[in-house]
Amino acid sequence: MGTRVRFSPAPTGYLHVGGARTALFNWLYARHVGGTFVLRIEDTDAANSRDELIEGIERSLRWLGIDWDEGPHRQSKRVELYAEAVAQLLAGGHAYYCDCTREQIEARTGPGGGARYDGWCRDRGLTSGAVRFRSPDTGQTVVPDLIRGDVVFEHSTIEDFVIQRTDGSAVFLLANAVDDVDMAITHVIRGEDLLPATPKVLLIRAALGAADVPVFAHLPLIVNEKRQKLSKRRDDVAVEEYRERGYLADAMRNYLVLLGWSPGGDEEIMGLERMIAEFDIVDVKPSPAFFDVKKLEAINGEYIRALPVATFVRDSLPWLEMDPPWPPEQFDLAVFERVAPFVQERARVLSDVPALVDFLFLDEPKTDPDAWEKGVARVPVAGDLLDDALAAYHECDWNPAALHEVTAALGERHGLKLAKAQAPIRVAVTGRTVGIPLFESLHVLGRERTLERLRRARERLSAP
RNA sequence: GCCCCCAUCGUCUAGCGGCCCAGGACACCGCUCUUUCAAGGCGGCAGCACGGGUUCGAAUCCCGUUGGGGGCGCCA
Numbered sequence: 001m002g003t004r005v006r007f008s009p010a011p012t013g014y015l016h017v018g019g020a021r022t023a024l025f026n027w028l029y030a031r032h033v034g035g036t037f038v039l040r041i042e043d044t045d046a047a048n049s050r051d052e053l054i055e056g057i058e059r060s061l062r063w064l065g066i067d068w069d070e071g072p073h074r075q076s077k078r079v080e081l082y083a084e085a086v087a088q089l090l091a092g093g094h095a096y097y098c099d100c101t102r103e104q105i106e107a108r109t110g111p112g113g114g115a116r117y118d119g120w121c122r123d124r125g126l127t128s129g130a131v132r133f134r135s136p137d138t139g140q141t142v143v144p145d146l147i148r149g150d151v152v153f154e155h156s157t158i159e160d161f162v163i164q165r166t167d168g169s170a171v172f173l174l175a176n177a178v179d180d181v182d183m184a185i186t187h188v189i190r191g192e193d194l195l196p197a198t199p200k201v202l203l204i205r206a207a208l209g210a211a212d213v214p215v216f217a218h219l220p221l222i223v224n225e226k227r228q229k230l231s232k233r234r235d236d237v238a239v240e241e242y243r244e245r246g247y248l249a250d251a252m253r254n255y256l257v258l259l260g261w262s263p264g265g266d267e268e269i270m271g272l273e274r275m276i277a278e279f280d281i282v283d284v285k286p287s288p289a290f291f292d293v294k295k296l297e298a299i300n301g302e303y304i305r306a307l308p309v310a311t312f313v314r315d316s317l318p319w320l321e322m323d324p325p326w327p328p329e330q331f332d333l334a335v336f337e338r339v340a341p342f343v344q345e346r347a348r349v350l351s352d353v354p355a356l357v358d359f360l361f362l363d364e365p366k367t368d369p370d371a372w373e374k375g376v377a378r379v380p381v382a383g384d385l386l387d388d389a390l391a392a393y394h395e396c397d398w399n400p401a402a403l404h405e406v407t408a409a410l411g412e413r414h415g416l417k418l419a420k421a422q423a424p425i426r427v428a429v430t431g432r433t434v435g436i437p438l439f440e441s442l443h444v445l446g447r448e449r450t451l452e453r454l455r456r457a458r459e460r461l462s463a464p
Numbered sequence: 465g466c467c468c469c470c471a472u473c474g475u476c477u478a479g480c481g482g483c484c485c486a487g488g489a490c491a492c493c494g495c496u497c498u499u500u501c502a503a504g505g506c507g508g509c510a511g512c513a514c515g516g517g518u519u520c521g522a523a524u525c526c527c528g529u530u531g532g533g534g535g536c537g538c539c540a
Contacts, residue, residue, distance in 0.1 A: 010540045042540060102537075116466075116536065130538050148469070157467050157536095165538040172540045196468055196535040220470080227532060255476095258489090262477050266488045285477080287470050288533065295476065295490045305503075346502045375500090404499065411499095422499050434501040 003035030005187045007061075007068075008176070010042045011053035014238040015060035017291060018191060018222045018230055021256045025219060026189045027066045028257070028279040038183055039071035044175050049076045060239040063249050065272065073183070075175045082170035085178045085208060086131055086163060094207040095133050095163060097126035116159040131164035133173075133204060141199040146187075146217040146282050153199040161200055173197060177204040180214060189217040189281060192288075193229065217281045220260045221288045230291060246319060246350025247296065251303040255296045259289040269302055301348040312344045313337055316353045325354055326361035335360055338444050342436035356436055360445060365431030365453065375427035376461060381414045382424040386458045388413065389425050390451060398447050400439040407439070428457030 007023040009015070015023070030037035039061075043049035054072065061068070075082075089095035098121035109118050122134065136155040143151040163174040170178075180188065180201070195218045202213060224235050236242070242252055254269060263270055263278045270278075304312065313336065320331060336343075336357060343356045359365040376382045388410040396406045404418075411421025426438050429450055435441070442450050 008540090012540095045539065048539085098538095132538095151468070153467075159536075161536095162538050167538080169538085171538070176540085191534095192469065193534055194540085197540085218469080221534070223533075225475095229534070258476060260476090262488095264478090266478085268477085268489060285470095289477090290475055292475055292490070298490055301503090342502090348502095400499095407499075418499050426500060432500090436501080438499055440499095 003030065003033045003186050004038060004184055005030050005035060005189055006038040006040050006071075006180070006183065006185050008040040008042050008179075008190075009057055010045070010172075011048045011050065011057065013053040013056045014240050015057045016230070016232075016237045017239055017242075017256070018237070019057075020060065020064060020239045020252075021222060021259055022190055022219060023061055023066055024064065024253060024256055025217075025261070025279075025281065025284070027068075028275055029187065029189060029281045030069075031276045032279050035186075036069045037067075038073070038185070039068035040073045040179060040183070041071075041075065042172055042175065043074055043076045044082075044170050044172055049074070056240065060243070063243060064239070064253050065249060070183075073179070075170075075179065078175070078179070079170065081178055081182065082164070082175050083168070085174060085204075086170065089133065089163070089204070089207055090131065092207065093134070095131050096122055096124075096160075097129040098132045098160075098162075099126060099129035117161070119160050122160065130162050130166045132160040133163045133200070133207070135160050135200075135203060141202050143195070143198045143202065144213065144215055145195075146215055147220075147284050147286050148195075148218060151195065151198075153196075155199075155203075158199060158203070163204065173200050174204060177201045177208065181205060181208065181210045185214050187217065187281070188214050189219065192218045192221050194218065217284065219284060220286055222259055222291050223288045225290065227288065227290070235291070236293075242296075244351075246347075246352065247300050248303045248307075248315070248350075251296070251300040254303070255299050259291070260284050269299065297348045304347055304350070305345055307344065309337075309340050309344065313340050316340075316343075316347075316350055319350050319353050320357075324361070325358045325366070330361045330363075332361065335444055339436055339440065342440060346436065359430040359432075359435075359441070364456070365429060367427070367431040368433075371427050371431065371433045375423040375433045376457065379420075379424055381416070383458065383461050385410065385414060385416075385421060385424050386428060386454055386461065390454050390458065393442075393447065393451060393454070398443060400437075400443050403439040403442050424457070425454065429453045 005026045007026045009019050027037050029035070041054050058072065086095065100120055105117055108120065109116065117132065121132065135158040139155045141153050141155065143153070145151055161173065163171050165171060198216060205213070221229050224230055230237050239252070243249070257275055257279070258268055261279065261284050262268065263274065307315065320336065321328070324331060339357060339360070343353055346356055347353050379385070389407065392406045392410055393403070396402050407422060407425065408418045411418050414421070422438050423433060426435065427433060429445065430441060
């Protein structure tokens with residue numbers, strides 16, 4: 001029988017970057033070995049079983065290029081299976097009813113006793129309530145792990161845990177065990193935070209009579225700068241959010257695959273084919289990895305630059321059309337296309353794009369005060385420079401080469417290198433000291449609009 | 465408190481006993497190219513947590529210490 005893996009998120013409404021990495025590794029492994037990738041939604045908690053929460057996850061998976069061969073199976077639709085399993089465990093003496101409340105348990109175990117359940121109801125013979133799994137008192141369970149080797153858990157350290165709630169619904173541990181058997185999962189690839197739950201699942205599995213045990217691969221956690229597991233509250237964890245900020249799916253995927261794994265050789269920018277060809281779960285490192293947005297950005301920049309210009313233009317459109325810093329009707333795609341190659345080289349995320357071209361679609365450039373100060377106000381000859389530019393631009397040919405030549409010449413007249421001479425003009429026309437190449441910008445902007453902006457800047461400079 | 469995992473530059477990693485006085489990438493710092501900024505080119509800074517073993521030889525194997533993290537819910 002072939003390799004079968006599964007990605008089984010709880011529906012939270014969005015795909016967490018940690019979940020995305022887990023999904024990716026499962027998927028890559030399945031593709032690498034020619035196995036089957038199953039998507040299963042672990043929505044045993046009724047409150048989280050809403051369709052829209054699941055759609056968010058599916059959307060992000062698709063965006064990353066991760067497709068599934070089976071599913072999505074939903075645990076909320078498989079409740080009979082779990083009920084049968086619980087009945088079987090109850091009948092076999094592997095489980096028992098319990099009506100203890102959290103408070104009662106803590107009152108008994110006392111301070112320092114930890115949160116472990118004390119087995120109070122083991123032999124009370126109750127016939128209703130929650131159902132607990134009866135953990136063996138002796139022996140051990142070995143979790144075979146491709147990344148960490150065998151991990152051994154003493155049964156004496158495993159409490160009698162709940163497998164079915166008082167309302168009759170199954171808890172994740174039970175559903176998980178039942179489904180992995182039922183779906184014939186051969187490799188369980190998931191986050192390291194689930195490692196302590198694994199012996200419990202294995203115990204249920206054995207009690208249910210499953211003969212075999214899947215192979216596990218507990219992936220290293222993705223952590224924040226404080227070296228803690230990424231949390232929704234403090235960290236940016238939603239894949240969707242990165243998408244909205246202008247990260248490309250290919251770049252995101254490339255970055256994620258590098259968290260805990262690396263290809264052979266020195267080149268870490270790689271396409272899907274190479275990823276699939278080289279990825280193997282046994283090569284994944286066991287230690288946690290910091291989610292470094294700086295590096296994600298760098299990789300994203302590389303991917304943006306590698307795009308064909310037409311693709312870059314198309315991909316940028318959402319950022320140019322949705323909530324742009326200029327009146328929407330003033331946007332001109334043809335104009336954008338002319339400067340796109342220059343923009344492409346400077347954007348690290350697509351959300352950088354509008355600010356690089358806003359001066360082209362605004363009646364007046366948004367002038368940054370610092371830029372004005374540094375680029376114009378504090379330049380002694382700025383006024384003369386602007387006057388000269390005004391005169392020269394009035395006459396000269398209107399193309400980048402001519403503008404370059406003319407501007408260099410008027411700079412020389414004031415003993416300035418072009419680098420210095422262009423600054424006041426750039427600020428006057430674009431509002432900033434930095435940006436895409438100036439002469440190309442002027443060329444695209446047009447003579448009239450350029451002259452108008454230079455005039456206004458000149459006036460502003462003379463004003464007290 | 466108990467259980468478990470982890471440990472190479474700031475970060476992601478290569479390294480799986482000699483090829484390593486440790487290689488690449490990001491970040492950072494110079495220089496260069498240059499119409500600014502980017503991009504590119506060149507160079508630099510920076511690491512095997514510590515202590516014991518094993519071995520002719522250890523970043524690599526073993527033990528311990530320290531440090532970090534995860535888990536212990538009628539969440540998943």
